Amino acid sequence: MTQSQIDSLRAQRLEPALHVVDGRRVPASDGGTMPVVSPIDGRQLTTCARSTRADADAAIAAARRAFDDGRWSGLAPAARRKVLLKWADLIEARALEIAVLGVRENGTEIGMALKAEPLSAAATLRYYAEAIDKLSGEIAPTDPAFLGLVHREPVGVVGAIVPWNFPLMIGAWKIAPALAAGCTMVLKPAETACLTLLRLAELGLEAGLPPGVFNVVTGEGTVVGAAIAESMQVDVLAFTGSGATGRRLVEAAARSNLKRVYLELGGKSPNIVFADAPDLDEAAKVAAHAIFRNSGQVCIAGSRILVERSIHKGFVEKLAAHAAAIKVGDPLDLATQAGAVNSERQLHRNLAFVAEARAAGRQVIGGARILQETGGYYMSPAIVADAEPGDRVFREEVFGPVVTVTPFDTEAEAVALANATDYGLAAAVWTANLSRAHRMVRAIRAGLVHVNTYGGSDLTVPLGGVGQSGNGHDKSLHAFDKFLNLKTAWVKL
Ligand code: ADP
Numbered sequence: 001m002t003q004s005q006i007d008s009l010r011a012q013r014l015e016p017a018l019h020v021v022d023g024r025r026v027p028a029s030d031g032g033t034m035p036v037v038s039p040i041d042g043r044q045l046t047t048c049a050r051s052t053r054a055d056a057d058a059a060i061a062a063a064r065r066a067f068d069d070g071r072w073s074g075l076a077p078a079a080r081r082k083v084l085l086k087w088a089d090l091i092e093a094r095a096l097e098i099a100v101l102g103v104r105e106n107g108t109e110i111g112m113a114l115k116a117e118p119l120s121a122a123a124t125l126r127y128y129a130e131a132i133d134k135l136s137g138e139i140a141p142t143d144p145a146f147l148g149l150v151h152r153e154p155v156g157v158v159g160a161i162v163p164w165n166f167p168l169m170i171g172a173w174k175i176a177p178a179l180a181a182g183c184t185m186v187l188k189p190a191e192t193a194c195l196t197l198l199r200l201a202e203l204g205l206e207a208g209l210p211p212g213v214f215n216v217v218t219g220e221g222t223v224v225g226a227a228i229a230e231s232m233q234v235d236v237l238a239f240t241g242s243g244a245t246g247r248r249l250v251e252a253a254a255r256s257n258l259k260r261v262y263l264e265l266g267g268k269s270p271n272i273v274f275a276d277a278p279d280l281d282e283a284a285k286v287a288a289h290a291i292f293r294n295s296g297q298v299c300i301a302g303s304r305i306l307v308e309r310s311i312h313k314g315f316v317e318k319l320a321a322h323a324a325a326i327k328v329g330d331p332l333d334l335a336t337q338a339g340a341v342n343s344e345r346q347l348h349r350n351l352a353f354v355a356e357a358r359a360a361g362r363q364v365i366g367g368a369r370i371l372q373e374t375g376g377y378y379m380s381p382a383i384v385a386d387a388e389p390g391d392r393v394f395r396e397e398v399f400g401p402v403v404t405v406t407p408f409d410t411e412a413e414a415v416a417l418a419n420a421t422d423y424g425l426a427a428a429v430w431t432a433n434l435s436r437a438h439r440m441v442r443a444i445r446a447g448l449v450h451v452n453t454y455g456g457s458d459l460t461v462p463l464g465g466v467g468q469s470g471n472g473h474d475k476s477l478h479a480f481d482k483f484l485n486l487k488t489a490w491v492k493l
Contacts, residue, residue, distance in 0.1 A: 001096055003334050006110060009100040010332050014046035017194065019055070019218050020201035022062035023211025029055050034191060034219070039107035039340035040330060042375035048194045051219035056186070056227035059215040063157045063184040064233045066212030073154050073182035077133040084129035084180060087207035088122040091200065095119055098168070100332065102196040106164050107340030107377070108294050109331045117196065121172035127459050128180035131477060135484075147491040152484040154182035155260075156235035159228035161221070161249070163241045164193035164342050165297040165399075170264075171197055173463075173474035174238040179214060181483040186215045186234070188225050190241075192343050194218040221245065232257045236482060240264040240299070243468055262472030262482050264299065266397045267425030267465060269446065270418035271302035271454060274411075275311045277430035278452060284318035287403075290428070290454035292326050292381045295338050296350075296401040300426035300463075302454050304387075304394060306417050309407040316385045316405055320365050323381040328401075329371060340376050341400060347377040350400030353393045357384045360391065367402065389420050397423070411436060415443045424466035428454045447473075 016033060018025040027033075032050035037043065049055075067073055072080065091098065095118040103113045140148030158178045162171045167189055178185055189197040194216075201216040217224050225245070228234055229252035237259055239249055246263040253259045271290060277283045290302035307315045331339025341347040347369065354367035367382025379401055387394045387404035394404050408414045418427060428450035429440040441449045447464045448457065457463070464473035472482050 001110075001114060001334070005096060006100055006332050006334065009097055010104060014195070016046055017048035017198050017218065019049045019051060019059070020198055020205070020214075020216045021055070021059045022215065023205055025202070028052060028219070036105060036195065037192070037343075038104050039342055039377045040104065040332065040374070042344070042377070045104055046195075048198070048218045051217045051224050053223055053227045056188075056217050056219070056224045057231070059186045059217045060157065060159070060228065060231050060233045062212040063186045063215055066210060067154075067156050067184040071210045072179075072184060072213045075182075080180060080182065081129040081132055083208045084125050084176070087204050087209070088125040088129070090203040090207055091118050091122040091125070094203070095122070098196055098199055101199065102168065102193070103331045103339065105195050106167070106193045106342055107331050108166070108297070109336045109339040110334065112294055113331070116166055117168040121168040121200065124169070124172040124176045124459060128176035128479075131480070132180040135477075135480065145493055147489075147493055149489040149491070151487040151489065153487050155483055155485050156183060157233055158183045158185045158483060159231065159234040159237045159259075160185055160187040161225050161228065161237070161239045161241065161245075162187065162189055162197070164190035165294065165299070167193040168196050168200060170240045170474070171200070173479065175214065177479040178238070178483045179209075181480055183236075183483050184213045186217060186228055188217055188219070188221070188228060191220060226252065229253065230256045234259055237261045238472075238482060242266065246470065260482070263470035264463075264465060264472075264474060265423075265468060265470040266299045266399065267423040267446075267469045268304055268395065268397050268421045269300055269302050269423070269426040269428075270304045270306050270421075270444070271428045272414050272418060272430065272440065273305065273307045273311070273315060274414075274429070274431040274433070274436070275308040276432050278432045280311065280315065281318060283430045284315060285322045286454050288319055288322035288326065288381070291403040292323055292338050292401045295328070295341050295379065297342060297399055300448065300455065302426070302428055303398065303403055304421075305403055305405045306408050306414055307405060308414075309409050312405070312407040316365075316383065319403075319405070320383055323366060323383060326381060328378055328380060330374075338381070338401065340378055342377070344377055346400065347379060350379055350382075350398055350402055353398050353400070353402050354382045354384075357387070357391065357393050362386055362391070389417060395421065411439070415440065419443075419445050422468040425469040426450070
């Protein structure tokens with residue numbers, strides 16, 4: 001990847017994006033479109049289809065037909081594998097083009113986007129494609145007069161609703177295990193990140209996915225997302241996004257067909273630094289990157305630093321130095337380490353959290369709108385150095401480059417502060433004391449606890465939250481559980 005390759009890709013003019021339904025690229029039935037605005041400069045890039053409820057229902061019907069007639073679920077697993085592997089190859093061959101397209105739309109720095117988006121989606125497709133013919137059913141250890149067979153069957157039509165921060169990576173965490181398992185899917189991208197998922201769907205058709213197996217419908221959450229959530233034809237809903245939307249999806253499932261709803265709802269993840277951390281410089285550097293890369297728009301971001309009081313002041317200084325060294329700016333510049341905030345709305349939300357902390361008398365370092373002359377949405381990293389547990393910025397997910405630092409005195413107090421949240425997605429503990437590290441892993445309520453590191457866990461381990469961070473797991477072989485039903489055959493011999 002060179003700067004000149006990126007610059008020539010960023011100059012490409014984009015055609016209006018159509019949605020991909022039943023093997024075809026089609027506009028909204030009433031011709032409706034939505035502007036796609038780039039957070040890099042605030043300018044309109046193109047438009048995408050603003051689907052109606054009828055369009056969403058048509059896509060769901062296509063996925064239903066494709067599931068029920070067995071054109072995909074009825075194939076041998078090895079045949080599905082072949083298509084998914086080809087799909088991964090096509091994505092990888094166009095990785096830079098797809099990554100640049102995504103960055104133009106959502107503002108993630110290109111270095112991270114290339115790895116986390118097309119390359120990670122390709123790797124995810126390969127992982128589940130390779131796994132699907134290695135899963136077997138069971139023969140239960142029953143009374144020998146009977147035979148108890150446990151089959152694993154695809155659940156049917158999956159509705160996926162995904163966010164704007166890592167649309168391909170998060171999308172692929174749902175697409176790959178669902179399709180490998182034999183399900184079909186209707187996916188709704190976020191309003192501000194639909195182009196790469198549409199590209200993915202086009203490449204899927206090129207790879208040989210039968211029509212209707214993977215459909216992408218763009219439009220508003222309250223229209224297209226709601227239609228998927230309320231549909232009687234969708235068997236499982238797989239969602240990543242906000243808690244408020246998650247609640248609506250559960251309600252919609254209850255009102256309709258009791259479809260299973262899997263939710264990944266973000267977090268307010270504690271990053272706990274003890275004075276005996278093996279390397280406090282490293283801890284401060286990683287802590288800065290754990291919240292400020294991609295301008296904090298990461299569901300597992302380490303947004304609450306808890307630090308032992310004896311090192312609080314020194315740690316804040318180190319953190320501030322690392323934060324100041326992070327290069328914020330044009331996400332398509334290879335030197336940039338933190339790109340744009342996804343939308344103007346999100347930028348103002350982030351700044352409001354900072355202003356509120358300042359007004360409450362907290363010590364706030366950074367946190368200003370910058371590069372306004374570009375027309376884009378950029379913000380310098382913000383550190384609230386003495387946040388209190390009652391502060392809104394300590395309790396609510398900002399989803400921006402804003403971190404709180406709060407001192408603690410004892411291990412028990414660190415645990416209490418860490419768990420003083422409705423969320424429970426990720427956490428980290430920095431200590432050289434092995435026993436303490438394992439005690440903390442047990443005591444912290446979260447789906448993922450890092451020890452002496454933050455982020456970077458791979459596809460082989462599950463990611464899922466507890467509490468109001470959601471339920472179910474993306475990644476790892478456990479992700480299949482969402483998309484495969486168990487069926488028992490009980491046979492008298
Ligand atoms: P964020 O605040 O990060 O944008 P959302 O939960 O609003 O988080 O968005 C995540 C996804 O949920 C997006 O694809 C969005 O369009 C969709 N969405 C938003 N509102 C609804 C809704 N009422 N029903 C279904 N999907 C929705």
